[in-house]
Amino acid sequence: MRFLNLYWRTIKDRLLSWPTIAASVILYILLVIGIYPSFAGNPAFKAILESYPKAILSLLAGGGGGLTLLSPEGFFSIEFLQLWGMIIVAGFIMATATAIVAKEVDGHTMDLLLTQPIDRVEYLTARVAADLTMVLGLVVTIMGSAWTGTKLFDFPLKTDGLIAAGVLLFSLYVLMEAFCLLMGVVMERGRAVIVSVAALIASHLLNALADFNKTIEGWRWLSIFHYYQPGEALITGQVPWPVVLLFSSLAVVLFTAAVVIFREKDIPA
Amino acid sequence: MPVIETEGLTKYYGKSRGIESLDLAVNGGEIFGFLGPNGAGKTTTIRTLLGLINPTSGRATVFGLDIVSDSVAIRGRTGYIPGDTNFYPKMTGAETLAYFAAFRPKTPPVMRDDLVRRFDLDLSKRCKDYSRGNRQKLAIVLALMHDPDLLVLDEPTLGLDPIMQKEFYDLLNDFRHRGKTVLLSSHILSDVDKTCERVGIIKAGRLVAVENVSELESKKVHHISAMFSDSFEVREFSLPGVTVIRHNEHSLELKAKGEIDPVIKALAAHKIVDLDFEHASLEEVFLEFYGEAGE
Ligand SMILES: Nc1ncnc2c1ncn2[C@@H]1O[C@H](COP(=O)(O)OP(=O)(O)OP(=O)(O)O)[C@@H](O)[C@H]1O
Ligand SMILES: [Mg+2]
Numbered sequence: 001m002r003f004l005n006l007y008w009r010t011i012k013d014r015l016l017s018w019p020t021i022a023a024s025v026i027l028y029i030l031l032v033i034g035i036y037p038s039f040a041g042n043p044a045f046k047a048i049l050e051s052y053p054k055a056i057l058s059l060l061a062g063g064g065g066g067l068t069l070l071s072p073e074g075f076f077s078i079e080f081l082q083l084w085g086m087i088i089v090a091g092f093i094m095a096t097a098t099a100i101v102a103k104e105v106d107g108h109t110m111d112l113l114l115t116q117p118i119d120r121v122e123y124l125t126a127r128v129a130a131d132l133t134m135v136l137g138l139v140v141t142i143m144g145s146a147w148t149g150t151k152l153f154d155f156p157l158k159t160d161g162l163i164a165a166g167v168l169l170f171s172l173y174v175l176m177e178a179f180c181l182l183m184g185v186v187m188e189r190g191r192a193v194i195v196s197v198a199a200l201i202a203s204h205l206l207n208a209l210a211d212f213n214k215t216i217e218g219w220r221w222l223s224i225f226h227y228y229q230p231g232e233a234l235i236t237g238q239v240p241w242p243v244v245l246l247f248s249s250l251a252v253v254l255f256t257a258a259v260v261i262f263r264e265k266d267i268p269a
Numbered sequence: 270m271p272v273i274e275t276e277g278l279t280k281y282y283g284k285s286r287g288i289e290s291l292d293l294a295v296n297g298g299e300i301f302g303f304l305g306p307n308g309a310g311k312t313t314t315i316r317t318l319l320g321l322i323n324p325t326s327g328r329a330t331v332f333g334l335d336i337v338s339d340s341v342a343i344r345g346r347t348g349y350i351p352g353d354t355n356f357y358p359k360m361t362g363a364e365t366l367a368y369f370a371a372f373r374p375k376t377p378p379v380m381r382d383d384l385v386r387r388f389d390l391d392l393s394k395r396c397k398d399y400s401r402g403n404r405q406k407l408a409i410v411l412a413l414m415h416d417p418d419l420l421v422l423d424e425p426t427l428g429l430d431p432i433m434q435k436e437f438y439d440l441l442n443d444f445r446h447r448g449k450t451v452l453l454s455s456h457i458l459s460d461v462d463k464t465c466e467r468v469g470i471i472k473a474g475r476l477v478a479v480e481n482v483s484e485l486e487s488k489k490v491h492h493i494s495a496m497f498s499d500s501f502e503v504r505e506f507s508l509p510g511v512t513v514i515r516h517n518e519h520s521l522e523l524k525a526k527g528e529i530d531p532v533i534k535a536l537a538a539h540k541i542v543d544l545d546f547e548h549a550s551l552e553e554v555f556l557e558f559y560g561e562a563g564e
Binding site: 001002107116268 | 282312316319320321322323342344345347349354357368373
């Protein structure tokens with residue numbers, strides 16, 4: 001009852017932002033997939049792409065390794081799963097997950113909530129569950145739009161590849177959710193968002209620049225994008241379970257830390 | 270058994286003292302006043318009892334339940350009103366009440382409509398459009414609508430106009446007569462002495478006295494200021510226990526400790542234009558009676 005009350009409240013709060021993001025995701029994916037045939041069929045583009053310095057391509061692709069923009073898998077992965085899709089949904093996660101604790105504390109509404117008979121662990125669980133439901137909805141929307149795109153346009157992506165990439169993508173988002181939640185527990189909202197954005201950008205740069213610098217290469221294992229390779233999942237149709245497990249375990253560790261710290265947290269007047 | 274009982278309850282915010290070794294007992298069915306100057310530790314005590322902040326050491330029980338391990342059960346039977354409440358700006362008053370009522374499925378908000386009528390509150394407005402006083406009324410309805418067994422109030426009448434304040438204190442009395450318990454914090458003596466049977470006096474984080482209101486020392490100190498249309502001699506007021514604070518040709522300000530009858534008689538010898546007569550402020554009382562304690 002309390003759990004569901006918190007859960008539905010959280011969903012209702014996003015009744016405007018979620019559909020907006022879902023709609024822009026659908027439009028953007030169909031657009032990207034729609035222009036692909038003219039793009040891939042044009043030899044001039046191929047020439048331009050090949051003339052680009054490898055560094056720029058890699059930076060765009062986030063250290064995508066062997067992926068090329070000229071295959072549907074590479075194109076969808078680099079253009080969307082590692083770039084715009086990442087930015088749009090990561091933005092949603094950063095805004096919502098940091099709000100769970102920090103926004104209520106900053107706005108002093110946490111007082112009202114925690115003087116009700118609500119357990120603090122229950123509070124975090126209910127709200128994270130609601131946020132993850134919506135994130136899952138976005139992942140399904142992304143993969144569903146791509147699947148629709150393969151039917152509408154000449155864009156051959158395998159269905160099992162889409163599912164596998166979807167699982168990988170969702171596990172990455174779960175990890176981001178846990179990270180942003182923890183930031184919202186230990187600091188105020190504005191800072192939590194800044195730290196989350198900085199961590200994401202740093203992670204991307206670390207992985208991308210590691211291709212060119214030996215010292216950075218040694219630290220690459222710290223970047224989540226080193227493990228996140230949706231292009232491969234699209235091609236093989238295999239869920240990269242070790243990576244999914246890694247992301248989920250990290251998420252559990254971060255969530256547990258958030259719970260432990262939140263339980264001890266003083267809610268100042 | 271007391272409804273609230275603390276033993277050596279201590280809270281430090283890092284190195285800064287919140288409350289220190291507080292021993293407090295509030296009995297069932299009483300309105301207990303919790304009185305102290307700014308920064309004494311009233312809010313800290315109340316928030317610790319409600320589980321909003323964790324005690325540094327010591328222990329406390331409410332309804333015999335431990336405040337740390339059984340906090341949820343305690344909050345299920347307790348209503349809380351802080352001095353200023355922030356609600357969700359976009360929700361209306363009605364939505365706010367419905368949202369919070371859903372957290373207490375076992376105790377329906379039986380008193381909701383009655384309270385809304387009593388305080389003449391418009392529930393259709395969004396919380397961001399409420400004035401401070403109306404926000405306070407909403408907080409009162411929210412805390413009382415489930416008819417809790419204990420009310421914890423932290424300067425609850427800040428922002429209420431005098432008529433609503435009276436309404437509120439009447440409500441507390443009804444509440445108490447039904448066997449419920451109230452812990453009422455305030456730094457305004459007159460708030461407390463009209464409603465409470467007993468008061469605890471807190472200073473610099475420590476409980477320095479618990480007294481029956483009727484015996485409260487402060488009642489024995491008065492502030493008097495008078496304006497006369499005729500002139501007077503200061504020495505007319507050199508009576509035992511009386512200190513003249515200020516005077517000029519037509520006005521006089523004095524402090525009277527103990528018996529006030531002689532002062533009134535002395536005043537009455539002149540033609541009075543205006544007269545102010547009040548209990549001394551809490552701060553003065555503290556200096557007077559509890560000055561050494563707790564420092
Ligand atoms: N979050 C905090 N961090 C550090 N010190 C704090 C904090 N909250 C309270 N204090 C300190 O604890 C002491 C007690 O404060 P508290 O708010 O409990 O007093 P109070 O009796 O409620 O005062 P008031 O009448 O002003 O509301 C004060 O000295 C205050 O400076
Ligand atoms: Mg206070």
